[in-house]
Amino acid sequence: MYQIDWLVLIGSLLFIVVYGIWKTRNQSNIRDFLKGDDASWFGVGLSVMATQASAITFLSTPGQAFHDGMGFVQFYFGLPIAMVIICLVFIPIYRKLNVYTAYEYLESRFDLKTRTLTALLFLIQRGLSAGITIFAPAIILSAVLGWDLVWTNILIGSLVIIYTVSGGTKAVNVTQKQQMAVMMGGMAVAFVILLYELPTGINFSNALKIAGAGGKLEVLNFSFDMDNRYTFWSGIIGGTFLALSYFGTDQSQVQRYLSGKSMRESQMGMIMNGFLKVPMQFFILLVGVMVFVFYQFNPSPLNFNPVATESVMNSEFAAEYQSIENKLEQNFESKKNLISEYALSHDSNKSALKNQIISADQIDRELRNQAQEVIKKADQSVETNDKDYVFIHFVLHHLPRGIIGLILAMALSAAMSSTSSELNALGATTTIDLYKRNVGGKTEKHYLNMSKWFTLLWGILAILFACFANLFDNLIQLVNIIGSIFYGNVLGIFLLAFFVKFVSSKSVFTAAINTQIIVIAGWWFDWMPYLWLNLFGCALVMIMAIGMEWARGQNKKPDKI
Amino acid sequence: MRWEKLKKPKSEGYSDFYIIFGKMLDEKDFKTKDETSINQLSKNWLPAYTWVLAANAVYILIFLLIMKIFE
Numbered sequence: 001m002y003q004i005d006w007l008v009l010i011g012s013l014l015f016i017v018v019y020g021i022w023k024t025r026n027q028s029n030i031r032d033f034l035k036g037d038d039a040s041w042f043g044v045g046l047s048v049m050a051t052q053a054s055a056i057t058f059l060s061t062p063g064q065a066f067h068d069g070m071g072f073v074q075f076y077f078g079l080p081i082a083m084v085i086i087c088l089v090f091i092p093i094y095r096k097l098n099v100y101t102a103y104e105y106l107e108s109r110f111d112l113k114t115r116t117l118t119a120l121l122f123l124i125q126r127g128l129s130a131g132i133t134i135f136a137p138a139i140i141l142s143a144v145l146g147w148d149l150v151w152t153n154i155l156i157g158s159l160v161i162i163y164t165v166s167g168g169t170k171a172v173n174v175t176q177k178q179q180m181a182v183m184m185g186g187m188a189v190a191f192v193i194l195l196y197e198l199p200t201g202i203n204f205s206n207a208l209k210i211a212g213a214g215g216k217l218e219v220l221n222f223s224f225d226m227d228n229r230y231t232f233w234s235g236i237i238g239g240t241f242l243a244l245s246y247f248g249t250d251q252s253q254v255q256r257y258l259s260g261k262s263m264r265e266s267q268m269g270m271i272m273n274g275f276l277k278v279p280m281q282f283f284i285l286l287v288g289v290m291v292f293v294f295y296q297f298n299p300s301p302l303n304f305n306p307v308a309t310e311s312v313m314n315s316e317f318a319a320e321y322q323s324i325e326n327k328l329e330q331n332f333e334s335k336k337n338l339i340s341e342y343a344l345s346h347d348s349n350k351s352a353l354k355n356q357i358i359s360a361d362q363i364d365r366e367l368r369n370q371a372q373e374v375i376k377k378a379d380q381s382v383e384t385n386d387k388d389y390v391f392i393h394f395v396l397h398h399l400p401r402g403i404i405g406l407i408l409a410m411a412l413s414a415a416m417s418s419t420s421s422e423l424n425a426l427g428a429t430t431t432i433d434l435y436k437r438n439v440g441g442k443t444e445k446h447y448l449n450m451s452k453w454f455t456l457l458w459g460i461l462a463i464l465f466a467c468f469a470n471l472f473d474n475l476i477q478l479v480n481i482i483g484s485i486f487y488g489n490v491l492g493i494f495l496l497a498f499f500v501k502f503v504s505s506k507s508v509f510t511a512a513i514n515t516q517i518i519v520i521a522g523w524w525f526d527w528m529p530y531l532w533l534n535l536f537g538c539a540l541v542m543i544m545a546i547g548m549e550w551a552r553g554q555n556k557k558p559d560k561i
Numbered sequence: 562m563r564w565e566k567l568k569k570p571k572s573e574g575y576s577d578f579y580i581i582f583g584k585m586l587d588e589k590d591f592k593t594k595d596e597t598s599i600n601q602l603s604k605n606w607l608p609a610y611t612w613v614l615a616a617n618a619v620y621i622l623i624f625l626l627i628m629k630i631f632e
Contacts, residue, residue, distance in 0.1 A: 073624070080617045084610040212631030219624040274613040278620050 001145065001404060008405030012182055013412060017163050020175035024167030030447045033168035034100055034428045036259035043173050044269025047256045047421075048247070049276065050176035050183070055137030055415035056388075058183060058284065063304075063387030065288025066295075069216040071230045073281050078239025082247055083274035087267040089498055090248045095263040100432045102254040102494070109497040110505035112437070117512060118493060119433035121486045122251055123426060127458065130422040131465025132479045137415045138466060141408070143307045144392050150467050156412060157463035160419045164427075165455050169259050172420045179413040184280075186410030187287055189403055190395065194290040197398065199297050199340070206343040207293045213342060213357045214296075216289045219282075229531075241535060245491035252425035291394050296339050298398070302328055302371045304389035308382045312371075315378035321371060328367045335360035423462065427455030481530045485523055488537025489515050495538070496545055503549045511545035 027033050039047065064072050099105050103122065107115040138152040163171045195204055202210075211217050221231045228234075247253045247270070260266030302325050303309055312321045338360060342353040372384040395407045431451040436442075493512055496503050519537045523530060 077617070077621070080613050084613065087610065208627070208631045212628075217628055217631050219628055220621070271610070271613050275616055278617055282620070282624075 002401045004402045005405030005408070008402055009409045009412070012406070012409040013159060013416075016175050016178045016182075016413065016416075017159050019178065020163035020171040021166045023174045024163075024171040027166075027168060027170070027448070029444050030431070030451060032170065033448055034255075034424075034431065034451055036169035036173060038170075038261045039173050039259045039265065039269075041260065041265040041268035041272065043177065044257050044260045044266055045272030045276070046180045047173045047176045047259070048253060048269060048273045049280070050180045050414075050417040051252060051256055051421040052246075052277075052418075053180075053183065053280075053414055054133050054418040055140075055411045058187065058414050059137060059140055059391055059411055060388045061281070061284045062288030062291055063390035065216065065285040066292045066390045067387050070219045070282070070285045070289060071221055073219060073278065073285055074221065074230050074232055074235035075239055076243075076278050076281050077232065077235035078237065078241070079243040079277050080274040081236070081240045082243035083270045085244060086248050087270050090254075090494075091257060091263060091266050091270070093498070094254065094258060095266065099258070100255075101251050101429050102249055103251070103429065103433050106493065106497060107437075110493075110508050114493065114505055114509050114512065115433060115437075117509065118249075118490050119429050121490055121516075122249075122429055125483050125486045126250065126252060126422055126426055127461060128465065128479050128482055130419055130426065130458065130462035131469060133415060133418045133422060134462055135466035135469040137411050139470065140388050140392060141411065143305065144389065144396060149470065153463055153466040156415050156419065157459055157466065160416050160423060161456060161459035164420045164423045164459070165452050168451070168455075169255060169424055169428075172424045173256075173259055175420065176417045179417040182406070182413045183410050183417075186407050187284060190399065190407060191283075191287050191290060193399060193403065194287065194294055197294060202293075202297075202340075202343055207290060210293050210296055210339050210343050211289045213339070213354050214292060214361055215358075216292055238531070238535070241491070241538065242487075245487045245534065245538075249487075249490050249494045250425075251429050252421045255425050255428055256421060288391065291391060294394065294398070297336055299329065299332055301393065302368060303375060303384065304386035304393045305383055306389070306393075308375045308379075308384055308386065311382045312375045312378040317374050317378045321374050321378075324367050324371050324374065328364065331360055331363050331367065335364070419462065423455050423459050426458040427451050430454040430458070481523065481533075484530045484533040485519055485537070486516075488534040488539075489519060489541050491534075492538040492541030492545075496542055500542070500546060503545050504552075507545045507548035507552065508541075511541050511548060514544060515541040 031037070061072065094102065094105060097105055097108055101119070103115045103119040106118055134153050134156050138149055138156060141147055142149040142152050163175060167174070195207070198207055208217065221228060222233070223231055224233060225231065257266040257269055260269055301309060302321070312318065335357065338353060338356050342350065342357060345353065375382060375384045392407075392411075395404055399407065428451065431447060431454050435450055435454070436447055489512055492515070493508060496508055515537055518540060519533055522528065522536065523533060528536065
């Protein structure tokens with residue numbers, strides 16, 4: 001990190017925070033603070049996209065492409081379908097009822113206890129996720145830059161708290177525009193530099209040929225293999241369900257599109273997301289593929305996680321690790337020559353060359369797997385999966401001065417944009433669904449102040465959780481599991497509310513409580529992979545509520561004579 | 562309300578995107594007697610939202626093409 005990098009990093013972050021506070025000063029009522037409702041469709045679209053794109057999207061996704069290719073983009077194929085359903089069903093209802101939160105609607109459709117239950121499920125799940133949104137980039141940046149983990153957590157969290165508490169929803173929307181510009185600008189600059197850094201004679205088309213030979217351009221997989229997490233079918237079916245529950249029932253997203261100045265602006269913002277999300281993810285993965293091509297001509301570390309490498313090099317397994325490193329270097333030299341020849345050749349020899357490259361890739365993979373085993377032997381607790389570190393390693397070692405600062409600003413902006421939406425939504429749900437609903441009769445000013453206090457409280461809790469997060473093993477998976485346990489049930493309740501008119505609140509509430517217990521039992525006794533708990537919970541609550549309602553209807557029927 | 566505003570010229574601040582997709586999302590598509598009915602979805606989604614689904618179908622075709630060319 002040079003002075004110019006620090007200048008770019010601190011300058012961009014401070015500008016965003018100060019601009020957010022200045023632009024949204026004079027907030028005088030709770031409607032302005034929690035709802036905003038003056039955003040254009042473009043603002044809504046950017047805000048929705050910036051909320052979903054966390055730092056992990058920009059740091060980990062290129063690493064995912066580096067190791068496993070571009071198949072991850074299929075995960076987003078269901079999103080446009082979900083956008084259409086949300087525009088046609090969810091938004092008109094939320095706007096017509098003029099709600100602040102998604103859970104408010106459930107009281108008008110069912111009753112207070114169903115609203116309170118879903119609001120609490122959201123607060124538990126999203127409260128934990130907010131901590132992870134801060135922790136995940138902080139652990140990567142502290143590992144590669146040597147920053148103190150606790151102070152990095154506090155820095156990210158505090159910057160977000162300052163403008164989210166000060167300006168509420170409007171501040172979140174305003175800052176997300178700048179943050180999206182920094183994020184996409186950073187990725188675009190990295191992409192251009194990657195192309196520029198390729199050896200003479202290797203253009204973009206050649207680079208794609210090399211990536212194709214390495215199996216990195218297998219974007220689509222039409223197999224029905226349930227063990228494969230990313231296929232066309234899991235993307236279309238599972239992705240639609242996931243996107244529907246995330247965008248339709250998670251307040252951190254609902255609050256973004258309810259801030260549109262009309263129903264039309266909200267809908268167009270979501271449609272913009274439907275148009276741009278798949279190409280955006282494709283582009284981020286393409287950057288990862290270009291990093292892969294770059295490392296076909298430049299030496300790469302055996303494991304990109306510096307903490308893992310340091311750990312093994314300070315252990316009795318250092319010699320074993322170094323011997324694998326030497327083999328990797330030899331393989332790299334022979335593969336480099338093959339790849340150069342392959343990229344520039346036009347003759348029939350190509351398929352033979354391609355087979356040789358595939359064999360060299362296989363050796364590369366095996367050596368990296370062996371290295372992971374050695375690291376595990378040296379230190380059981382260290383993370384051996386290095387996909388989170390691939391892109392940041394490239395940035396720190398191969399990008400020019402100033403651009404490093406821009407990319408770090410990109411990662412921190414992404415962390416801040418997601419966290420601010422989460423804190424804003426947590427504050428809104430606590431104020432509207434729990435506090436205001438139960439403590440009525442106070443002034444607007446009082447509720448405004450309380451929503452600021454609740455936002456601050458959630459911010460502090462998120463930082464605390466982020467600071468203690470490294471005490472737990474595989475914490476990100478833990479939070480995903482918690483999400484999968486609750487999401488399906490909540491989506492099922494909303495689908496019943498929208499589409500099954502005859503179901504009453506009594507059946508829904510009983511079904512929701514029973515479903516939650518069964519889903520937790522299902523997770524505890526390991527009935528299925530945890531991602532399927534989403535679908536299981538959704539289907540179970542719907543079937544159970546409809547069944548109960550039907551049984552109740554049967555009981556009410558007079559006996560036939 | 563029909564979207565009269567869209568008839569205003571570009572100089573009044575409406576971009577091409579707004580005009581094209583704003584028209585597709587005309588408010589009449591959402592006016593139903595019963596908003597909780599699934600009929601709303603089946604009746605109205607085709608005219609208004611085909612474009613976003615078509616665009617994504619085109620993306621998938623492009624991905625197929627990329628796979629074929631660089632496999």
